[in-house]
Amino acid sequence: MNDKNVLVSVQHLKKYFPVGKKQTLKAVDDVTFDIYKGETLGLVGESGCGKSTLGRTVIQLYKPTDGKVIFDGKEVVGKQSAAEHKEFTRRVQMVFQDPYASLNQRMKVMDIVAEGIDNHGLAKDRKEREEMVIRLLETVGLQREHANRFPHEFSGGQRQRVGIARALAVNPDFIIADEPISALDVSIQAQVINLFQDLQKERGLTYLFIAHDLSMIKHISDRVGVMYLGSMVELTTSDEIFEHPLHPYTQAMFSAIPLADPKLETSRKRIMLHGSIPSPVNLGPGCRFAGRCPYATDRCRQESPAFQEVAPGHFVACHEVQK
Amino acid sequence: MNQEKNMDYQNIPRELFTKVQVDQGERERIGRPSLTAWQDGWIRLKQNKAAVVSLFVIIAIVALAILGPVFSPYNFAQTDYSATYQGPSLAHLFGTDMYGRDQFTRIWYGTRISLLIGFVAACLDLFVGVTYGAVSALLGGKVDAIMQRIIEILVGIPHLIIVILLMMVLPAGVGTIIVALAITGWVNMARLVRARILQLKNQEFVMAAEVLGTSQKNIILRHLIPNTVGIIVINAMFTIPSAIFTEAFLSFIGIGLSEPQASLGVLINNGYSVLQSYPYLLICPAIVIILIMVCFSILGDGLRDALDPRMSK
Numbered sequence: 032m033n034d035k036n037v038l039v040s041v042q043h044l045k046k047y048f049p050v051g052k053k054q055t056l057k058a059v060d061d062v063t064f065d066i067y068k069g070e071t072l073g074l075v076g077e078s079g080c081g082k083s084t085l086g087r088t089v090i091q092l093y094k095p096t097d098g099k100v101i102f103d104g105k106e107v108v109g110k111q112s113a114a115e116h117k118e119f120t121r122r123v124q125m126v127f128q129d130p131y132a133s134l135n136q137r138m139k140v141m142d143i144v145a146e147g148i149d150n151h152g153l154a155k156d157r158k159e160r161e162e163m164v165i166r167l168l169e170t171v172g173l174q175r176e177h178a179n180r181f182p183h184e185f186s187g188g189q190r191q192r193v194g195i196a197r198a199l200a201v202n203p204d205f206i207i208a209d210e211p212i213s214a215l216d217v218s219i220q221a222q223v224i225n226l227f228q229d230l231q232k233e234r235g236l237t238y239l240f241i242a243h244d245l246s247m248i249k250h251i252s253d254r255v256g257v258m259y260l261g262s263m264v265e266l267t268t269s270d271e272i273f274e275h276p277l278h279p280y281t282q283a284m285f286s287a288i289p290l291a292d293p294k295l296e297t298s299r300k301r302i303m304l305h306g307s308i309p310s311p312v313n314l315g316p317g318c319r320f321a322g323r324c325p326y327a328t329d330r331c332r333q334e335s336p337a338f339q340e341v342a343p344g345h346f347v348a349c350h351e352v353q354k
Numbered sequence: 355m356n357q358e359k360n361m362d363y364q365n366i367p368r369e370l371f372t373k374v375q376v377d378q379g380e381r382e383r384i385g386r387p388s389l390t391a392w393q394d395g396w397i398r399l400k401q402n403k404a405a406v407v408s409l410f411v412i413i414a415i416v417a418l419a420i421l422g423p424v425f426s427p428y429n430f431a432q433t434d435y436s437a438t439y440q441g442p443s444l445a446h447l448f449g450t451d452m453y454g455r456d457q458f459t460r461i462w463y464g465t466r467i468s469l470l471i472g473f474v475a476a477c478l479d480l481f482v483g484v485t486y487g488a489v490s491a492l493l494g495g496k497v498d499a500i501m502q503r504i505i506e507i508l509v510g511i512p513h514l515i516i517v518i519l520l521m522m523v524l525p526a527g528v529g530t531i532i533v534a535l536a537i538t539g540w541v542n543m544a545r546l547v548r549a550r551i552l553q554l555k556n557q558e559f560v561m562a563a564e565v566l567g568t569s570q571k572n573i574i575l576r577h578l579i580p581n582t583v584g585i586i587v588i589n590a591m592f593t594i595p596s597a598i599f600t601e602a603f604l605s606f607i608g609i610g611l612s613e614p615q616a617s618l619g620v621l622i623n624n625g626y627s628v629l630q631s632y633p634y635l636l637i638c639p640a641i642v643i644i645l646i647m648v649c650f651s652i653l654g655d656g657l658r659d660a661l662d663p664r665m666s667k
């Protein structure tokens with residue numbers, strides 16, 4: 032993999048939240064990965080594993096506890112001047128999970144979409160601003176008339192597309208999509224996913240796509256990262272991870288995907304994990320998955336595994352696999 | 355019978371079926387007319403008959419309070435000892451009091467003072483309460499904790515005691531009453547605004563604004579405040595009658611406004627002392643104050659249902 036193509040590099044990123052007086056919740060703990068220009072990196076994991084926190088820390092909504100985020104060769108965390116931060120907000124955008132909470136009820140769609148245009152002075156006058164907004168709405172499959180409406184008049188899918196238009200308004204290079212389809216009807220999900228893919232083709236966008244729907248991740252991602260309890264356990268290409276998952280957690284998770292072929296489906300074996308996810312507050316030493324892992328050894332309980340490349344482009348954090 | 359019907363359907367020749375063309379644009383069309391949140395609220399308010407009636411009664415009372423004394427041939431403080439304790443007549447619509455002052459003029463003049471106190475107290479509440487609540491919510495952390503403790507202390511001391519003590523220290527008059535009401539009145543507003551902004555602050559649309567590089571100032575002005583206006587209006591609607599009532603109460607127990615000034619409380623106090631001989635002196639101002647209180651409360655309720663429908667359903 033060529034270093035030149037790396038657009039976003041996340042290095043040893045940590046985000047801890049204080050819980051009570053002496054406890055900390057390690058929402059994201061020592062996560063390292065790169066995102067290449069023009070690709071879609073899918074991020075999966077169960078609820079509460081820190082996917083959204085990771086996304087929000089990368090885009091600087093949260094201040095990381097430690098670690099670096101390097102965007103296009105420049106370090107982002109804590110080192111930006113006001114002008115650099117402004118440029119960052121133009122080049123990196125986010126699409127949110129809940130289309131009902133992510134649009135301001137009191138603003139017209141025109142003003143919602145134009146917010147970025149106004150902040151960055153991208154339009155010369157009112158007329159140009161209006162034209163830009165209408166073009167954006169048409170890009171996401173909405174119409175001219177929708178500009179003068181309020182968000183509560185739209186359906187969930189339409190709102191999510193307004194959210195996408197708002198992110199596109201500043202012409203970004205990198206979009207973090209934080210579970211953009213999980214709040215939508217299944218029939219609308221495909222529509223929104225296709226829109227994401229078309230936009231990537233037209234504009235050469237790079238995505239960090241956070242989701243918990245495995246088949247959707249398989250469909251849209253070039254590479255997939257799997258998170259468990261705040262750390263990344265496996266990262267490789269989409270095909271590789273679905274065909275040869277190495278980490279025991281990934282194996283168990285992917286064995287839960289139902290198969291479309293009824294004959295194969297009857298022979299599908301699910302790896303059942305025992306126990307439940309431990310609380311991310313005050314974790315002890317050792318691999319986070321050790322308590323539920325069928326292959327766990329004493330070493331796993333003592334020493335936390337490093338995130339290492341075991342095959343070209345295939346990273347795993349597991350002692351057993353690395354042996 | 356049913357069987358026959360089904361057979362009929364099966365016999366329809368295939369050629370008669372045509373494909374329906376679904377127009378993409380038609381699919382995205384929104385049938386409902388475009389309305390702002392305020393227009394929407396107005397439509398809902400209009401469906402509430404009691405609230406609409408209250409609104410008109412309030413408008414009528416305000417109009418009378420402004421115009422009544424202007425068009426009356428008498429001055430509110432003008433005495434006429436040849437005509438004391440007159441019953442209601444054409445010359446004096448609501449009669450006259452013990453000094454022969456025209457009760458009609460005095461009632462509307464008093465209403466004017468009472469409404470003024472209500473509105474100014476509500477405005478001060480609004481200003482102090484909204485600022486305090488917003489600052490507390492936005493700064494958060496230690497500042498928020500200290501500001502909330504201050505509020506709790508204020509809430510702990512009975513409201514009336516603070517007001518009565520203040521009235522003793524400051525000279526009697528409209529200004530003093532307003533100051534006394536404003537010193538404690540904003541607490542509720544501050545709490546409501548703080549709660550609302552805390553709730554909004556973590557919503558995704560505020561995050562989206564941050565991600566888009568919107569300045570803190572614009573986030574407050576364009577995102578947080580507009581979404582708080584509903585509860586501010588509603589709370590102000592409830593503050594007005596409570597301020598009017600507190601003023602009437604203070605005047606009634608004799609530490610509010612004093613003669614020859616008139617407020618509804620002063621008039622009721624005067625009427626109360628001659629209730630058995632001249633009941634109209636008590637009844638007329640009492641009806642006006644009851645109308646003001648009830649109508650503002652009903653309108654406030656109606657506005658809450660109209661502007662913040664989630665709370666009622």
